[in-house]
Amino acid sequence: MSKKVFAVIKREYWTRAKTKGFIIGTLIFPLMLVLIFGGIFIFSIFFQPSTKTYYVIDETNKIFDEFSTSLSDTLKNGSPKFNFVKMDILPDNMEEEIKSIQKEVVEKKIYGYMLIPKDILENRTVKYSAQNVSDFEEQHSLSRAISNVVKNIRLQNLGLDPQQVRDEMDKSWIRLVSSQITDKGEIEKSGTSSFILTYILTYVMFLMMMIYGGMVMRSVIEEKSQRITESIVSAIKPIELMFGKVMGICALGLTQLAVFGIMLSVIVTYGEKLFLKFGVTDTEFLNVIRQINFSPMIFLSFLFYFLMGFIFYSCVFAAIGAIVNSEDEGQQFTFPIIIPIILSYFIMFNVAKNPDTTMAFWASIFPFFTPIVMFGRIAVSDPVMPSGFILSIFTMIGFTALMFWLTAKIYRVGILMYGKKPSIKEAIKWIKYK
Amino acid sequence: MKVLEIQGITKQFGDFKAVDNIDFSIDEGKIFGLLGPNGAGKTTTIRMIMNIIAPDDGQILILGNQNEGIAIDNIGYLPEERGMYRKMKVKDVLLFLSALRSMDKKSATEQIDFWLDKVGLAEWKNKKVEELSKGMQQKIQFIGTVIHKPKLLILDEPFGGLDPINQNLIKDLMLELRDMGTTIIFSTHVMESAEKLCDEIFLINKGKKVLYGNLNDIKHSFGLQNIVIKYDGNGDFLKLSRNIKKCNNYGNTAEIQLEKDADAQELLREAIKECKIQKFEIVEPSLHEIFIESVSENNEEGEGNE
Numbered sequence: 001m002s003k004k005v006f007a008v009i010k011r012e013y014w015t016r017a018k019t020k021g022f023i024i025g026t027l028i029f030p031l032m033l034v035l036i037f038g039g040i041f042i043f044s045i046f047f048q049p050s051t052k053t054y055y056v057i058d059e060t061n062k063i064f065d066e067f068s069t070s071l072s073d074t075l076k077n078g079s080p081k082f083n084f085v086k087m088d089i090l091p092d093n094m095e096e097e098i099k100s101i102q103k104e105v106v107e108k109k110i111y112g113y114m115l116i117p118k119d120i121l122e123n124r125t126v127k128y129s130a131q132n133v134s135d136f137e138e139q140h141s142l143s144r145a146i147s148n149v150v151k152n153i154r155l156q157n158l159g160l161d162p163q164q165v166r167d168e169m170d171k172s173w174i175r176l177v178s179s180q181i182t183d184k185g186e187i188e189k190s191g192t193s194s195f196i197l198t199y200i201l202t203y204v205m206f207l208m209m210m211i212y213g214g215m216v217m218r219s220v221i222e223e224k225s226q227r228i229t230e231s232i233v234s235a236i237k238p239i240e241l242m243f244g245k246v247m248g249i250c251a252l253g254l255t256q257l258a259v260f261g262i263m264l265s266v267i268v269t270y271g272e273k274l275f276l277k278f279g280v281t282d283t284e285f286l287n288v289i290r291q292i293n294f295s296p297m298i299f300l301s302f303l304f305y306f307l308m309g310f311i312f313y314s315c316v317f318a319a320i321g322a323i324v325n326s327e328d329e330g331q332q333f334t335f336p337i338i339i340p341i342i343l344s345y346f347i348m349f350n351v352a353k354n355p356d357t358t359m360a361f362w363a364s365i366f367p368f369f370t371p372i373v374m375f376g377r378i379a380v381s382d383p384v385m386p387s388g389f390i391l392s393i394f395t396m397i398g399f400t401a402l403m404f405w406l407t408a409k410i411y412r413v414g415i416l417m418y419g420k421k422p423s424i425k426e427a428i429k430w431i432k433y434k
Numbered sequence: 435m436k437v438l439e440i441q442g443i444t445k446q447f448g449d450f451k452a453v454d455n456i457d458f459s460i461d462e463g464k465i466f467g468l469l470g471p472n473g474a475g476k477t478t479t480i481r482m483i484m485n486i487i488a489p490d491d492g493q494i495l496i497l498g499n500q501n502e503g504i505a506i507d508n509i510g511y512l513p514e515e516r517g518m519y520r521k522m523k524v525k526d527v528l529l530f531l532s533a534l535r536s537m538d539k540k541s542a543t544e545q546i547d548f549w550l551d552k553v554g555l556a557e558w559k560n561k562k563v564e565e566l567s568k569g570m571q572q573k574i575q576f577i578g579t580v581i582h583k584p585k586l587l588i589l590d591e592p593f594g595g596l597d598p599i600n601q602n603l604i605k606d607l608m609l610e611l612r613d614m615g616t617t618i619i620f621s622t623h624v625m626e627s628a629e630k631l632c633d634e635i636f637l638i639n640k641g642k643k644v645l646y647g648n649l650n651d652i653k654h655s656f657g658l659q660n661i662v663i664k665y666d667g668n669g670d671f672l673k674l675s676r677n678i679k680k681c682n683n684y685g686n687t688a689e690i691q692l693e694k695d696a697d698a699q700e701l702l703r704e705a706i707k708e709c710k711i712q713k714f715e716i717v718e719p720s721l722h723e724i725f726i727e728s729v730s731e732n733n734e735e736g737e738g739n740e
Contacts, residue, residue, distance in 0.1 A: 007533035015522055227517035231578065234484040234511040235534035416486065418515065 004236045005244045012219060012248025017255065026256045030263050051075065053083040054130075055101055055113040063116050066149045071141065087113070105131055114142070120150060182384045197294065198352050198379040202372050204257070205306050206345045209371070210338055212253040212310060213317040217330050219245055220321025220415065229415040238412040243404075246314045253310065297385075301378045308396045309371025312403050313341065319407035322414030323427050344369035348376035355381050361388045367399035406431055435462050436498065437586050437617040438483065443492035445478055452478040454641040455492070460586075460619065460634070465612055467632035467649070468621040469721075471729055475641040476621045477514060480588055483619075484511050497585060507536050510584035514591045514621075516575050520564040524555070524574055527563060528581060535582035542581065549577040553603065569600050576604060580611065587611060588619045593627060605631065629721040637725065639732045645724070653718045656727070660717045661690045661698055667709030677701045 016022055058064040068084040075081055089097045104110050112130025120126065126146055128139060152162040179186040220242075223229045232241055320333040347369060351360040355377040364374035370392050377386040413430035414422075439459040445452045453475045460466045470476050481487045483494055485506060496505035518527055525546060532542035550556045553573045558566060566574065572595065580587060589608070593601045608631065612618055622628050628635065635652065637645035645652055659679075663672075664687050672681050672688055677696035682689040692698060698716055705711050719727075 003536060004534050007530060010533075011522075011526075011530050015519070015526075222519070226520065227513075227515040228519060230481075230486070230513035230515055231511065231531070231575070232534065233486050234509070234513070235506065235531075238486075416481075 002236075002240065005240045005247075008236065008241055008244025009248040009251065012245050013251050016215070016249070016252050022252070022256075026259050030260060051079050051081065051083050052111040053085060053109075054111060055087045056084050056116065057087045057089055057113065058116045059118040060116060060120060062153065063120070063146065063149045066152070067145050070145045070148060073141075085110075102129075105129070116146070121154065124150070180384070187383065194380055194382070195352065197298070198348075198376050201298075201302055201379060202345060202348050202376050204260075205302075205309060205372055205375065206341060208253050208257070208306065209309050209313050209341055212249050213313045213337070214334065215249050215252075216246055216314040217317040217321040217334070218327060219249065220318050220411070221324065221327055221330055224322065224415050224418075225326055227418075233415065238415060239408040242315075242318050242408055242411050245318065246311055249314070250307065250310050295382055298379055298382050301375055304393070305371040305375040305396070308400050312367065312371070312396075312400045313337065315400075315403045315407040319410040319414065319427070322411040323417075323424075324421055325418065329421055340368040341372070344372040348373050352376050352380045355386050360386075364388055365392055365395055367396060367403075370396045370399075409433070436460065436495070437462050438619075439495040439498075440479075440483070441493050441495070443479070443482055443489040443494060445475075445482060445487065445489050451641050453482070453489070453638075456636075456638065456641075456643050458636045458643075458646055460617055462585075462617050463612060463615050464633040465608065465618045465620055465631050467628040467635035468619055468638065469623065469625065469628055469635055469725065470638040470644075471623055474638045476638060477590060478641075479638070480511070480513075480590060480619070480621060483588065484509065507582065508585045509588060510535075510579040510582065510586070511588045512575060512579040512590060512592055514594065516572075518563045518571060518575065518578075521562060523560055523562055524550070524566070525559045527574065528578055531578040532581050535584075537582050545581045545583075546577070549581060553577065553607075568595065569597060572596055572600065573603070576607070580607075580616075584616065586617050586619070588621070590621045591623075592620070593622070593624065601627075625720070625722040625725050635721075637728060639729050642732075644728045644732050649721070652724065653721070656719045656724050659692045659694070659696075660719050660723075661692065661701065662713065662715045662717055663688050663690060663705060663711065664713035665705065665709045665711050669709065671704055671708040675701060675704055677704070 056064055056068070064084070064086050068082075068086075071082050071084075073081040087097070087101075098113075101110070101113050105112055108131065112128065114129075115127035117123065117125065117127070126143070128142065133139070155162045155165055178189060178191050180189045223232065236244075316337050317334075320330060320337065324330045324333065344363075347363050351357075351363060351373055354360060360373070360377060363369050364377055364386070365388055366373075374386075374389070374392045374396075378389065409431045410427050413433055414427065436459045441457055442455050443453060443457075444455050456475075456479065468476050468479065478487070482489045483496070497508060499505065519530075522530075528546045529539065529542055532545065533539075537545075546559070547556070550559055553576075555566075555570060555573060558570065563571060563574070576592070579589070587608075592604055592608075596604065605627070608618055608620070620628060620631060629649070632649050634647065635645065635649050636643065666686065669683055669686075669688065672678060672683060672690070677693055677700055678690055679693045679696075680691040690701070692701065702711070702714055705714070
């Protein structure tokens with residue numbers, strides 16, 4: 001590679017890597033994510049509500065005692081979460097009493113009331129009225145508590161011991177241990193984990209191709225609209241300039257990915273201790289991440305398909321940048337380019353579930369879809385390589401080279417065309433120029 | 435030695451012939467004027483020299499060879515359409531431009547300091563381009579063009595958008611570079627500045643050669659056609675003479691342009707017969723006049739052919 005191309009790569013890389021936007025995006029953005037999630041958690045501690053008082057009208061007279069003792073949750077400050085007050089109301093006075101309860105709710109003396117009807121065993125309905133009914137978690141725990149009491153009563157009615165039944169049911173949960181059959185035998189592998197891995201990585205690919213592709217386009221437009229191009233291409237061939245641009249911005253994208261990757265592995269490694277410090281004991285999701293088998297093969301194929309996809313689409317973005325005169329004009333063209341990227345992401349969703357269909361095969365060979373779809377197939381099938389894997393490497397390299405060559409011809413003419421925006425037809429004619 | 439030789443280059447865009455079979459060559463250490471009205475083919479010619487676009491026909495020899503890679507680093511080109519990366523620091527822009535000319539970082543840094551000091555912008559070295567005035571940016575662009583000590587310097591309308599003080603500065607730098615042996619192609623449609631600076635000119639119109647040669651020789655050949663007469667008496671003969679193509683009569687002084695094949699001596703004889711002649715002078719025309727004359731003539735011819 002010539003030194004001049006290297007100078008272009010260096011310029012494209014450093015002028016962007018040093019900007020506040022990039023540093024914030026790379027370092028602070030993930031940190032902010034952590035802070036936001038941490039913040040939500042911390043707020044949920046500070047914003048604990050005070051004890052809520054409910055009036056409970058238990059027409060059955062059988063449920064209240066067991067129900068109110070089963071919900072003994074306490075708030076962070078130690079006081080109980082709920083305070084249930086049993087109301088005994090004669091049916092004749094019902095309307096009046098309810099009205100006075102409603103008044104107390106409005107005056108915020110109590111939070112709400114529940115009406116457990118006589119026929120609860122048959123109709124299984126409890127009336128819940130409160131100042132606010134948006135806390136579905138709380139409602140869920142209330143209904144679960146009442147359900148439990150009802151369940152016990154019904155079991156007893158059948159002459160069964162509720163505790164015994166419960167123990168039996170707990171003992172009957174089974175777990176599916178999934179394995180994938182490969183030529184090296186069976187490998188234990190979690191379906192959820194490999195799906196999560198596939199979705200995350202293809203999503204990253206999808207975002208990177210769009211965001212950094214757009215960056216290539218803006219870089220071309222800057223040189224064109226600021227009339228910088230002519231000085232530059234008098235010293236370096238347009239095709240080298242375009243190559244340098246794509247590579248410099250690609251390096252920037254890889255830098256960002258590397259930083260994210262390091263941050264993620266730090267969170268996975270030390271996250272548990274950190275979360276425990278904040279009082280989070282439910283680290284189930286960390287286990288899911290830990291089960292992800294990020295094999296060297298996945299890593300290598302991610303790099304390959306990301307690079308190819310990035311170069312493939314960046315070339316198109318560069319050609320568009322060369323055709324238009326301003327960023328506004330460029331925006332109009334952006335959408336048609338990102339359609340195949342979006343499409344390939346949706347295709348990947350289906351293909352990931354059934355990676356060995358004929359449709360999956362062809363979708364992963366079509367060069368506009370290959371990066372995301374083929375990588376998706378590889379990631380879910382790992383360690384087995386999906387059909388067409390070798391073929392896609394050659395077609396992708398071939399089509400990327402072809403795309404580079406075609407768009408470089410449009411680029412070469414376009415960057416020096418000022419004034420009227422040419423039609424796509426004219427731009428395609430440029431390919432034939434000597 | 436010929437720094438640049440252009441042999442029969444032609445470039446066509448669709449149906450439009452931007453440059454049509456032109457030849458010229460430039461000797462070392464000369465300022466060469468590439469002149470012509472807007473849209474004449476100057477920029478296309480330059481772009482072919484710079485290998486930005488390829489000629490359909492003909493060839494271009496730079497320093498006697500066609501090896502573009504090495505040759506191109508011996509040229510400095512200041513395009514007419516010029517701008518800079520607004521968000522970059524002055525120093526970084528110049529380092530980038532010098533890297534594109536295959537300079538190593540050490541000598542580039544030295545040259546940057548030398549030139550910034552020379553044009554009085556040393557304290558702007560670490561400022562962003564967008565903080566500079568337009569005139570300052572133009573000076574930085576000029577530095578970017580000459581920083582690698584090119585043997586051939588191509589300046590396309592270098593005075594465009596500059597105030598008179600900065601025009602003078604650039605002019606002085608051009609002369610200084612020429613004296614150091616740099617060959618300069620000066621492309622412009624402003625004849626006054628070309629007249630003062632150029633040793634040789636190539637006048638192009640509609641892609642074709644109109645005039646080419648040493649500026650003094652060209653002026654000399656045109657000069658025989660222009661006459662100023664100061665007279666006493668009846669000047670009616672000026673209207674009647676078939677030797678005169680155009681006449682500006684101010685009463686007792688007339689500026690005359692002769693017909694192409696007319697003889698100044700014959701006009702003098704006619705004049706003496708009619709009135710008392712106080713002054714009869716054959717004047718050198720300005721390049722401006724030559725330009726207008728040649729281009730309008732060329733346009734008429736062109737229209738006649740169509």
